[in-house]
Amino acid sequence: MEGLSRRTWLKKATLGGGLAALASQGVITSLSAEERRKFNPRPLEDVIQLSSNENPFGPSESMREAMSSHFDLGCRYPWKYNEELVEMISKKEGVPADHIVxxxxxxxxxxxxxxTFGRGGEIISCAPTFLAMMNYAELWDTEINWVPLNKDHDFDLEEIEKRVSFETNLVFLCNPNNPTGKLLPADKVKDFCKTVSQKTVVFSDEAYYDYISEPNYPSMVQLVKEGYDVIVSRTFSKVYGLAGIRLGYLIAKPEIAKKLSERVVANTNIMAIEAGKAALKDDEFYKFSLDQTVKARKMITDTLDEMNLEYLPSNTNFVFFHSGRDITKLNEQMLAKGVRIGRPFPPLNDWCRISTGTLEETAMFNQALKEVLG
Ligand SMILES: Cc1ncc(COP(=O)(O)O)c(C=O)c1O
Structure with a gap:
């Protein structure tokens, strides 16, 4: 190790490990210098973070350029600069600008x-799911009516519908769901949203919509356009690789959108707006990002098949699998191998959520899993 700091040595060893793991799994392609410049893969770290469903690529070259060339506008408030981005989103989603928050x-x-909607009543949601809304609403004295996922690990739409009452202020859906990665059947979810939104507001969290592989799968934005009391959320954190820049939006009919926008505290910022505009124009990054996710997901499911471990069909950038080992223990063991996996999702405590990484990172996860569970 002479002349090499421990940190640099560890980095080199991890990188070597990533390439060796790739080679041993028959994955020989690595990225060209041009792809690295354009798509910005994150460097291999001492501990690989596959715990938060981040995109391992991005911001892309065009997004980085857009942000740096508008840095000087950092002294301005962002709202005046939002207009063009809102217009782009409104065109993409096929709704007027007053539907977007x-x-x-x-x-x-x-x-x-x-x-806005939870206070003084209840929110109905399945569990496990993405908890941000419910955790927050509970602090403001909203009751949460928790419905377990059904036997197929899906949102139990029948049971939710049965539980809707005068107390219900909102129903939360996450589709595809985090942590299962599963997608609800298109017709079923559409019928559910139509019926239930006539009794209460339905929220459709579509953070992973871009990863859906089923052709023409409908977004619930369709129902917003038809005037239903449905709110849809989308994010730039996933397929666009902008999780650290913080940008997302809600789509709802104007009466609802107005109420929501009055409550927004964490508004966009100048850099996020510019990155978002560049992201929507960067088709090359979008396609690359999806393509790499599909490849990494297949590497993971091939390994799970080889190890005879059950997993759910994923329409996202992560895979939920039945490790059969308590997740807290598995977490410790994988961490010792340099891989951070997803948190516990009770009551599914012997299931594990793993995010797709770069192909190198994914190969290292596969290798570590085999060593720990093999
Ligand atoms: C289902 C779901 N919704 C929302 C989010 C939050 O995304 P954002 O980065 O836009 O806050 C996540 C993040 O992992 C998620 O899994």
């Missing part, structure tokens, strides 16, 4: 909705 990450949209 910009937020600094969709978590802000979830919280604002929980606060």
């Amino acid at each position: 910009m937020v600094a990450g969709s978590t802000e949209g979830l919280k604002v909705t929980g606060l």
Whole structure:
């Protein structure tokens, strides 16, 4: 190790390990210098973070350029500069601009909705799911009516519908769901939203919509356009690789959108707006990002098949699998191998959520899992 700091040595060893793991799994392609420049893969770290469903690529070259060339506008408030981005989103989603509420990450949209609609009544949601709205609403004295996932690990739409009452202020859906990665059947979810939104507001969290592989799968934005009391959330954190920049939006009819926007605290910012505009124009990054996710997901499911471990069909950038080992223990063991996996999702305590990484990171996860469970 002479002349090499421990940190540099560890980095080199991890990188070597990533490439060796790739080679041993028959994955020989690595990225070209041009792809690295354009798509910005995150460097291999001493501990690989596959715990938060982040995109391992991005911000892309065009997004980085857009942010740096507008850095000088950092002294301005952002709202005046939002217009063009809102217009682009309105065109993409096919709704007028007054249907869109910009937020600094969709978590802000979830919280604002929980606060606006939850108070003085209940929110119905399945568990496990993405908890931001419910955790926040509970602090403001909203009751949460928890419905377990059904036997197929899906949101139990029949049971939710049965439980809707005068007390119900909002129903939360996450589709595809986090942590299961599963997608509800298109017709079923559409019929559910139509019926239930005539009794209460329905929220459809579509953070992973871009990863859906089923052709023409409908977004619930369709129902917003038809005037239903449905709110949809979307984010730039996933397929666009902008989780650290904080940008997302809600789509709802104007009466609802206005109420929500009055409550937004974490607004967008100048850099996020510019990055978002560049992201919507960067088709090359979008396609690359999806393509790499599909490849990494397949590497994970191939390994799970080889190890005879059950997993759920994923329409997201993560895979939920039945490790058969208590997640807290598995977490410790994987961490000791340099891989951080997802948190516990009770009551499914012997299931594990793993995010797709770069192919190198994914290969290292596969290898570590085999060593720990093999
Ligand atoms: C289902 C779901 N909704 C929302 C979010 C939050 O995304 P954002 O970064 O836009 O706040 C996440 C993040 O993992 C998520 O899984």
